[in-house]
Amino acid sequence: MHLDLSELSQLAPIFRELxxxxxxxxxDPELYAQLSNFQDQYRTLFKALGFELVCDTRGFYYFxxxxxxxxxxxxxxxxxxxxFILVEHLADQGRDPIAVLDGGSLGRDELPxxxxxxxxxxxxxxxxxxxxxxxxxxxxxxxxxxxxxxxGVYRFLPPMHxxxxxxxxxxxxxxxxxxxxxxxxxxxxxxxxxxSDEKLLQTDDPLYLTDFEExxxxxxxxxxxxxxxxxxA
Numbered sequence: 001m002h003l004d005l006s007e008l009s010q011l012a013p014i015f016r017e018l019x020x021x022x023x024x025x026x027x028d029p030e031l032y033a034q035l036s037n038f039q040d041q042y043r044t045l046f047k048a049l050g051f052e053l054v055c056d057t058r059g060f061y062y063f064x065x066x067x068x069x070x071x072x073x074x075x076x077x078x079x080x081x082x083x084f085i086l087v088e089h090l091a092d093q094g095r096d097p098i099a100v101l102d103g104g105s106l107g108r109d110e111l112p113x114x115x116x117x118x119x120x121x122x123x124x125x126x127x128x129x130x131x132x133x134x135x136x137x138x139x140x141x142x143x144x145x146x147x148x149x150x151x152g153v154y155r156f157l158p159p160m161h162x163x164x165x166x167x168x169x170x171x172x173x174x175x176x177x178x179x180x181x182x183x184x185x186x187x188x189x190x191x192x193x194x195x196s197d198e199k200l201l202q203t204d205d206p207l208y209l210t211d212f213e214e215x216x217x218x219x220x221x222x223x224x225x226x227x228x229x230x231x232x233a
Contacts (some may be wrong), residue, residue: 001121008041010034018053018063019044021075023145025060033059060145060159078125082137083163085118097167100158108152113139117205 005011012124014031016111017024024031035055043053086106087097100106112130115122125132139156143146146163147154 004041007038008045009035009110011042011045014042015046015069017145018051020143021063023062023157023162025059025156026157027144027148028145032061045115045143050169056161058158058161060143061163062159075144076106078127078137079141079146080163080166081125082141083167085121087164087167089114098164101156101164103156103158105153105155108128108134108138108149108154176197182217 001127010031014024014035017031024035026032037052039053039055046053046063053061054064055061083101084103090100111133115127115130115133119128122128122133125136127136133202138147138149138167141154142149144159145157146159149155
């Protein structure tokens, strides 16, 4: 495919955000419209760089590194663990977890009680204070496009479905085990060492939020464009 870079008017900001692990959704109207209108062109260009541009039909885009067996990093582990905790917490309160995580909200004032209730699990994520919960989890969720924050209220955005899908998959396994009268335990997710070969969760979407630190975004984009132009030549 011949690429007309003049059509890709939002290439720099789109690449910058996706490169950081951010999820572009409809709350980013210019970037989202550009990706939607030139999806094939962007996919071709980014593939030359070694990234898979994923479009979720629920309305968001993100990068997956083109590396089989990429490790789940600490950020992904923390966000997945937090989602599991939040689903259970909301269910205990009689609130619908799906309704909250699919466009609903969570108040900052709810974080202290949440931390206290699940302190043992949060310790796995190296989170022991409300400040660490906000810095290591809530702030990262907003930085990566999973949530927005305004006036002390966190509102969850469509990309949260990446984690919610995993929770629902685990719940289906739990229900199936119960229907078969199985005594198989369903352990809470456990954080793993960076050097471990184990995976946090075995799913079709392993929630890779890889930090691309070996190459700067400017170098990576320049290399991708040069490679694509060489291919067209």
